Amino acid sequence: xxxxxxxxxxxxxxxxxxxxxxxxxxxxxxxxxxxxxxxxxxxxxxxxxxxxxxxxxxxxxxxxxxxxxxxxxxxxxxxxxxxxxxxxxxxxxxxxxxxxxxxxxxxxxxxxxxxxxxxxxxxxxxxxxxxxxxxxxxxxxxxxxxxxxxxxxxxxxxxxxxxxxxxxxxxxxxxxxxxxxxxxxxxxxxxxxxxxxxxxxxxxxxxxxxxxxxxxxxxxxxxxxxxxxxxxxxxxxxxxxxxxxxxxxxxxxxxxxxxxxxxxxxxxxxxxxxxxxxxxxxxxxxxxxxxxxxxxxxxxxxxxxxxxxxxxxxxxxxxxxxxxxxxxxxxxxxxxxxxxxxxxxxxxxxxxxxxxxxxxxxxxxxxxxxxxxxxxxxxxxxxxxxxxxxxxxxxxxxxxxxxxxxxxxxxxxxxxxxxxxxxxxxxxxxxxxxxxxxxxxxxxxxxxxxxxxxxxxxxxxxxxxxxxxxxxxxxxxxxxxxxxxxxxxxxxxxxxxx
Amino acid sequence: xxxxxxxxxxxxxxxxxxxxxxxxxxxxxxxxxxxxxxxxxxxxxxxxxxxxxxxxxxxxxxxxxxxxxxxxxxxxxxxxxxxxxxxxxxxxxxxxxxxxxxxxxxxxxxxxxxxxxxxxxxxxxxxxxxxxxxxxxxxxxxxxxxxxxxxxxxxxxxxxxxxxxxxxxxxxxxxxxxxxxxxxxxxxxxxxxxxxxxxxxxxxxxxxxxxxxxxxxxxxxxxxxxxxxxxxxxxxxxxxxxxxxxxxxxxxxxxxxxxxxxxxxxxxxxxxxxxxxxxxxxxxxxxxxxxxxxxxxxxxxxxxxxxxxxxxxxxxxxxxxxxxxxxxxxxxxxxxxxxxxxxxxxxxxxxxxxxxxxxxxxxxxxxxxxxxxxxxxxxxxxxxxxxxxxxxxxxx
Numbered sequence: 001x002x003x004x005x006x007x008x009x010x011x012x013x014x015x016x017x018x019x020x021x022x023x024x025x026x027x028x029x030x031x032x033x034x035x036x037x038x039x040x041x042x043x044x045x046x047x048x049x050x051x052x053x054x055x056x057x058x059x060x061x062x063x064x065x066x067x068x069x070x071x072x073x074x075x076x077x078x079x080x081x082x083x084x085x086x087x088x089x090x091x092x093x094x095x096x097x098x099x100x101x102x103x104x105x106x107x108x109x110x111x112x113x114x115x116x117x118x119x120x121x122x123x124x125x126x127x128x129x130x131x132x133x134x135x136x137x138x139x140x141x142x143x144x145x146x147x148x149x150x151x152x153x154x155x156x157x158x159x160x161x162x163x164x165x166x167x168x169x170x171x172x173x174x175x176x177x178x179x180x181x182x183x184x185x186x187x188x189x190x191x192x193x194x195x196x197x198x199x200x201x202x203x204x205x206x207x208x209x210x211x212x213x214x215x216x217x218x219x220x221x222x223x224x225x226x227x228x229x230x231x232x233x234x235x236x237x238x239x240x241x242x243x244x245x246x247x248x249x250x251x252x253x254x255x256x257x258x259x260x261x262x263x264x265x266x267x268x269x270x271x272x273x274x275x276x277x278x279x280x281x282x283x284x285x286x287x288x289x290x291x292x293x294x295x296x297x298x299x300x301x302x303x304x305x306x307x308x309x310x311x312x313x314x315x316x317x318x319x320x321x322x323x324x325x326x327x328x329x330x331x332x333x334x335x336x337x338x339x340x341x342x343x344x345x346x347x348x349x350x351x352x353x354x355x356x357x358x359x360x361x362x363x364x365x366x367x368x369x370x371x372x373x374x375x376x377x378x379x380x381x382x383x384x385x386x387x388x389x390x391x392x393x394x395x396x397x398x399x400x401x402x403x404x405x406x407x408x409x410x411x412x413x414x415x416x417x418x419x420x421x422x423x424x425x426x427x428x429x430x431x432x433x434x435x436x437x438x439x440x441x442x443x444x445x446x447x448x449x450x451x452x453x454x455x456x457x458x459x460x461x462x463x464x465x466x467x468x469x470x471x472x473x474x475x476x477x478x479x480x481x482x483x484x485x486x487x488x489x490x491x492x493x494x495x496x497x498x
Numbered sequence: 499x500x501x502x503x504x505x506x507x508x509x510x511x512x513x514x515x516x517x518x519x520x521x522x523x524x525x526x527x528x529x530x531x532x533x534x535x536x537x538x539x540x541x542x543x544x545x546x547x548x549x550x551x552x553x554x555x556x557x558x559x560x561x562x563x564x565x566x567x568x569x570x571x572x573x574x575x576x577x578x579x580x581x582x583x584x585x586x587x588x589x590x591x592x593x594x595x596x597x598x599x600x601x602x603x604x605x606x607x608x609x610x611x612x613x614x615x616x617x618x619x620x621x622x623x624x625x626x627x628x629x630x631x632x633x634x635x636x637x638x639x640x641x642x643x644x645x646x647x648x649x650x651x652x653x654x655x656x657x658x659x660x661x662x663x664x665x666x667x668x669x670x671x672x673x674x675x676x677x678x679x680x681x682x683x684x685x686x687x688x689x690x691x692x693x694x695x696x697x698x699x700x701x702x703x704x705x706x707x708x709x710x711x712x713x714x715x716x717x718x719x720x721x722x723x724x725x726x727x728x729x730x731x732x733x734x735x736x737x738x739x740x741x742x743x744x745x746x747x748x749x750x751x752x753x754x755x756x757x758x759x760x761x762x763x764x765x766x767x768x769x770x771x772x773x774x775x776x777x778x779x780x781x782x783x784x785x786x787x788x789x790x791x792x793x794x795x796x797x798x799x800x801x802x803x804x805x806x807x808x809x810x811x812x813x814x815x816x817x818x819x820x821x822x823x824x825x826x827x828x829x830x831x832x833x834x835x836x837x838x839x840x841x842x843x844x845x846x847x848x849x850x851x852x853x854x855x856x857x858x859x860x861x862x863x864x865x866x867x868x869x870x871x872x873x874x875x876x877x878x879x880x881x882x883x884x885x886x887x888x889x890x891x892x893x894x
Contacts, residue, residue: 216681217681218682219679219682220681221679222680310666312670312677497604
């Protein structure tokens, strides 16, 4: 490929290239400056005009052209006037790729990046596909994948403003990872969009399981949970209670074990005495959250919690995830608190099980598990965590040790505490126009993105920058539009039918 | 108008003649209930028999029972369960259907990769029946996945017969049982007459989802938990279904569940003898668990215990979780069958020394005893072959 510019000045982190007149350099484009022994990959982070004429002369010439003689042309226009591109080194490739520590050779040529320049982007083990490498607005035929085991357990943050392609990215990521990576996913889906009940989604993947509280399509599970599956700790983050109220719950849990919810609501006897008002408040809050009524002295459940069914639901979900399947829970009809409770019940069970595997030395044989949370600040927000930790914050801080990670999706990363944000070792940054959100992302990125502020703001729908401890550089990507592939149906016989 | 619903009769399932007879009595009691309740029809949701080829005497009793209700103009609609089928797909239900004693409603035709169910109409009531058989290993799940659901959207009162566990409503004890989601069931039926799970379930969803439980408990644990078998009598009042579970009490159960930890075998014998009181005519269930402080499980004086309860209907004991310190439970890591066997043999080798080359001989014997009967080989030839190999391999 041909030369498109020449290194003319600047310094480390600000290499200035004069653009060749016949070429157009774009913001975010990846360029290569080559010597016989190494290649330096540079990225355009700003563009400006350069001219041999002084500003004063340019203003005068433009005035003459505008006001008096419209046919007036500058002599050797493209020789004297040209765009300048500001570049930063993103990667130095000798034998192995590493962070650049040198400048390109002064006055050297730069050319566009080609696929052969970066062979190390080949597919890792258990690949988690994110998109294709993007150079400016051009999409290259190079798939950008993260190593699933590491990237998923070290948490992934997907950040973007509405309409920039968060959901499409999440669908693409989940679809490909469900097919190719040996990993289990729990997706809490507040918009009921990932399974694709009425549109494209993960529904045609054999490794997908869908739970919905109402009218699940054939083959999917109705989300019913036994009341007995609720443990007091699951309520953290889903209900805000005073200390005496927590104590009352603990007392019922001790006395009535797994029947504690029913016993508390029916106000069964306790050896410890509590203020009547305390019990009443807890009872009211529980009944509201769990959609329970008392009719003729008996519990009547209306929502997803049941006294007659759902005994194996949590266990089944955890088993499926442990078998590297993707379980999607439709939480679109739930209140925020109920969604947190459901997520908490399942996530706690996964966490507990994987902790046991670690203790027994079986963890290495288990697939990594990732929990996808939309609108992540609901469970990981500063204001939420000030009131107490929950299973999601525990996973964010400790999950890595037990092969469990989060995929946190949000428009507002600045609401997530810095320590948790810093723990998310992969960030997929889509278009973000709000300066404070960009600042939060840049401050916690795995690579230096200080000069990419403007680039992030100008990212178009489907374009993203991936910064990850598991990538050699911050990688610009283009996320393809989600398009599932139909899986062929085998012809089957039906013995036993007349 | 009423109808009856039974499932999981497993007739012929018990080895003990007394319990086998009791199981048949439960079937006859259900037939009698149908008569006294004056039901229009009886639904059998699979596993009428325990095997695809039941013994003649069992078959004779069933035919007698079915004939009795046929003579009373009660129709029988059934599907086969996972136990009713031979591997080649044969079922005794076909014989009963050909004899006009019941109608198998599992009728369907494959149409362009879809499975179109055909309704069976009860001429007297106009109720429509459809169903799918149960198959071992949840193979019937593929039937449900292929169902042409549009063709089932016909007007009328509809009942669907099935024989499979429903994931959302599996009892805790059946957590590991293979099951399918309730969404696989076709929509729009008034009553889903299920079987397969040996515990009753009556739940209202879009229609009633009902499992009557076994007609008679099928094993020790079921006798302990369920005590009696059950069936469902459902009344249809102004198009509304009102299902009601009916227990079938035949013999009372006398249960002893004893923690034997830190007790000697003599102590356990003494406690059991003291605990057995008023067992006359009852089924006595003795469950022992824990680790004996001294003595072996076989040192417990069961003959004396059985003698004390000689007037009982039947005595059963379960000592699967009872261990002695002389022969403690061995925990092995999960692995292939060969690996597990090898580890068990090695661990036991350190505890017992009966003869030389013990490990090799035990391994050889395990291999010989795991050999199956060859295609076309007669039973006696098979026994002779195994015995010969067995004898040749033992060189003390």
